[in-house]
Amino acid sequence: MNARLGVSLAVLLAVGLSGAGCTKKSDADAAGTAAKTPGQVKVALVPGGAHPYFQAWKATAPKAKADFKLGDATFDETAGWDQTKQNDVLKSLAAQGFNAFGIFGVSPDNINSTFEDLKRQGYPVASLASCPAGTNKADFCLSTDVELAAYKAAKAAIDAMGGTGNLVHLTGNKVDSNTQRRIKGVEKAVAETSGKVVLVENVTDIDKDLQTAKKAVADLLAAKGKQIQGIVNTAYNPSVAAAEGVKQSGLPIKVVAIDDDKTILDAIRDGSISGTVLQNPVGQAYVGSYALMKLSTGCTMKTPGAIVDSGSFVVTKSGLDTYEAERTAKTEELRKQFDAEFLSCK
Numbered sequence: 001m002n003a004r005l006g007v008s009l010a011v012l013l014a015v016g017l018s019g020a021g022c023t024k025k026s027d028a029d030a031a032g033t034a035a036k037t038p039g040q041v042k043v044a045l046v047p048g049g050a051h052p053y054f055q056a057w058k059a060t061a062p063k064a065k066a067d068f069k070l071g072d073a074t075f076d077e078t079a080g081w082d083q084t085k086q087n088d089v090l091k092s093l094a095a096q097g098f099n100a101f102g103i104f105g106v107s108p109d110n111i112n113s114t115f116e117d118l119k120r121q122g123y124p125v126a127s128l129a130s131c132p133a134g135t136n137k138a139d140f141c142l143s144t145d146v147e148l149a150a151y152k153a154a155k156a157a158i159d160a161m162g163g164t165g166n167l168v169h170l171t172g173n174k175v176d177s178n179t180q181r182r183i184k185g186v187e188k189a190v191a192e193t194s195g196k197v198v199l200v201e202n203v204t205d206i207d208k209d210l211q212t213a214k215k216a217v218a219d220l221l222a223a224k225g226k227q228i229q230g231i232v233n234t235a236y237n238p239s240v241a242a243a244e245g246v247k248q249s250g251l252p253i254k255v256v257a258i259d260d261d262k263t264i265l266d267a268i269r270d271g272s273i274s275g276t277v278l279q280n281p282v283g284q285a286y287v288g289s290y291a292l293m294k295l296s297t298g299c300t301m302k303t304p305g306a307i308v309d310s311g312s313f314v315v316t317k318s319g320l321d322t323y324e325a326e327r328t329a330k331t332e333e334l335r336k337q338f339d340a341e342f343l344s345c346k
Contacts, residue, residue: 035298036099042072043289044098045128046089048106049081053129053236053259056281064289073289074098083107087114094123100292102126102285103138108177112137124295126288129281129310133177136305139295140342142288142334144279146178149312150185150234153256153277156314157232158189160254160274164196165229168220170238172207179204182234200228206238213241221249230254239264239276247272260315260323268317275316278323283310283331291338299345306342310334 045061047054058075065073076093079086083106090101101123105111108130115137118125127138157167169186172179183202190199206216217238220228231246231253233239239257243264246253255273257264267273287310295301311330315323339345 036296038069038293038297039071041070041100041293041296042098043070043074043100043102043292044090044093045073045075045102045285045289046079046086046093047077047104047129048079048083048086050077051236052261053279053281054104057128057285060282060285061289064286067286068290068293070289070293072098079106081106083110083114090114090118094118094121100124100289100296102128102288102292104129105132108133124292126292128284128288129279130178131307136307139301139304140291141305141307142284142291142310143307144312145309146234147181147185147188148309149258149277149279150182150232151189152185152312152314153234153258154186154189154232156275156277156316157230157254157256158193158197160256161197161230163193166198166200166227167230167232168200168224168228169202170206170213170216170220170231170233170235170242171202171204172235172238174204179234186232186234197230200224203238206241207235208237210237210240213237214245217241217245221245221251225249225251225253228253231256233257236261243267243273265320268315269320271317275314278313278315278327280310280312280327280330282327283334286331287334287338290335291343294338294343294345299343302342302344308334308337308342 045057054077061073061075064070076089079089086106101118103125105114105127112132115125125138127136127141129143131141131143167190171182187199190197203216203220206213231242233242236259239259240261240263242255243257246255247267257273257276260276260278264276268275313323313326
């Protein structure tokens with residue numbers, strides 16, 4: 001996921017509430033807080049603002065609450081893609097008694113300051129759907145390996161093009177570290193063709209909203225449509241716009257999208273686009289909530305700040321009826337992986 005604004009962190013949270021410790025604390029620990037029962041854990045899932053990707057988090061919160069017997073689980077997307085506003089939301093949630101946080105930070109360059117401040121107050125913190133630029137200061141990051149997902153998407157587009165021709169990459173905020181990783185993934189796939197495929201352009205900064213993406217796609221098709229054989233998308237809104245735009249144009253351009261908007265799935269079904277690469281937002285919210293609960297109840301991370309790939313899946317027409325089962329299986333695999341590899345629970 002990559003819709004965000006690169007803004008500076010202007011405030012630190014200042015909530016003097018006792019909360020669950022990030023790790024199991026000893027009595028001698030000055031910042032110590034007693035390990036909680038699951039029923040005392042209240043998880044907040046907080047993206048940086050409204051975006052279709054996060055609707056899966058909203059739907060998953062009540063399931064996580066029920067399955068893990070949490071005291072509460074909520075979803076709050078009211079931050080408006082501003083880091084200061086997101087910090088205010090987190091402060092408000094802590095004041096309401098939420099004591100474990102799964103966060104998609106607005107600013108990848110500054111979100112670590114927020115993570116560190118929450119952890120100083122004793123709250124376990126997960127970076128979900130995006131990892132900070134550089135070192136991760138959250139307890140863990142559970143996110144799509146965006147470079148790998150972009151590589152898979154580009155490979156699928158190149159295959160659909162017959163391994164030759166001109167390819168365009170549509171993506172999100174240019175200064176976002178995730179966008180730069182996606183560009184690297186696409187460039188790697190193109191380089192493997194030894195010149196048979198040319199990456200004409202990386203079109204960035206068009207995931208703000210669907211209107212922005214539609215205009216960018218319309219401009220691209222008007223200017224270069226007849227010279228393009230393929231379009232690979234690594235952002236949500238450009239995917240929807242490309243699926244609609246190429247279909248309406250009638251141009252023989254092979255399109256590979258990202259995520260599972262109905263427009264995209266319908267376009268795969270009717271053959272107007274070649275496929276999509278799915279992420280795992282449900283797994284991020286569900287397994288993220290599970291791991292936060294375990295950290296609140298006395299477990300620790302074997303490797304603090306561990307980065308875990310939540311999975312990505314290439315879906316073409318033949319896989320439309322089976323991809324959800326694949327994602328569900330991946331989510332359960334991730335939960336078991338946390339127990340076996342990432343958590344230490346004595």
